[in-house]
Amino acid sequence: MRTVIIGTRRSDLAVTQTEWVMESLQEHIPASWEMQQEKIVTRGDQILNVTLSKVGGKGLFVKEIEQALLDGRIDLAVHSMKDLPGEMPEGLTMGAVTLREDPRDCLISRTGATLNELPENAWIGTSSLRRQAQILAYRPDLRVKPVRGNLNTRFKKLMEGQFDAIVLAASGIARMGWQDRVTEIISDRVMLPAVGQGALAVQCRADDDEMLEVLQGMNHRETEMAVQAERTFLHAFEGGCHLPIAGYATVKGDRIQLRGLVADPGGQPVLSGSSEGAEGVRLGRLLSNDLMDQGARELLDSVREGIQS
Incomplete structure (x- = not known):
């Protein structure tokens, strides 16, 4: 028998995402195994009065959970893929x-106005x-202007009139069952998604062959x-997710098309490009070099x- 501790x-x-992973895992784990969930507070969860870019960069929502994995306090970690920095700790x-x-972003506005319909000088x-x-x-x-906090907090701030609209990941809204609150799914031609957005990463120790x-x-x-x-x-x-970098790949058969973007936070310039082929690592390197x-x-x-000034 093994008790699998899953950190989130x-x-x-x-928690909703982790419960979904636990349900999916039930089909694959041995019948004698049990699963338990452990909730862990990350630095990104603690600091809510500062924008993500100024808090300190990569790994804001994962470092404490990854440390628990390395220490053996948990056996698995469930992350939103977009929160994972490009490099993973050894082990x-x-x-x-x-x-x-x-993977796209969505707009929720107080009046039902779309991104095109919002009045001039509206607050997002x-x-x-x-x-x-x-x-x-x-x-x-x-x-x-910045908005921090969980989805409930952000929605409350919107309805209180602090913003005319807020932008969130469509995947998170769907997992919470809030699709009826969405005003508009924003085209990826207008807003390229964050790297990994919409996917979940299940992380474990590299030497845990059984897992x-x-x-x-x-x-x-x-x-x-x-x-x-x-x-x-x-x-x-x-x-990491704190920088104005976007990347989105689609797969058809054995072909991958990757689009990427790096932009100034003020809106200009926007540098973009795309690459296509069969090998993801090569494509990522080609596009970054471009x-x-x-x-x-x-x-x-x-x-x-x-950010630092």
Whole structure:
């Protein structure tokens, strides 16, 4: 008999996602195994009065959970893939990538106005520089200000009138069963998603062969291929979810198409490109090199300096 301890953040969304993973795992674990959930507070959950970009960068929502894995206090960790930095600590590995939900972003507005219909100078709530950059690139007349907290907190702030609209990941809204609150799913031609958005990562220790074998049963190969290309692209910039970097790959048969973007938080410039092929790591490197040739590294260095000042 084995008791599998699964670590997760404490938010309603994180717990919902972890419960979904536990249900999926039931089909693959030996009958004698039991599963328990352990809720862990991360640094990103504790600091709510500062924008994500200024809190300290990569791994804000995963470091404490990863440490619990390394220490042996938990056996598995469930993360939103977009929260995972491009590089993983030595000793840990991605045991499974789940079937991807809708990777796009969505708009929830108080009046039911879409992104195109919002009045001039309307206030949009998001703490993501990626979303901010693309909103302002599309509609420079809008105003963006940070909104932190869980989904319930953000929705409450919207309805209280602190914002005219907020932008969230469509996948999180779907997992919470809040689809009826969505005003608009934003086209990925207007707002390219975050790397890994819509997928979940099930992380474990690299030497836990027994667990790795079990996790392969719930791994979704196409999503894994797409995410590998996206994360290779992100890793080239030493980036995390706090920087204005977007990457989205689609898979058809054995072909992967990867689109990527690096932008200034003010909306201009926006550097973008795409690559296509059969090998995700190669595609991620090709696309990152393309954007670096356009000046992406210098742009991101400037963004980092602005964050730190």
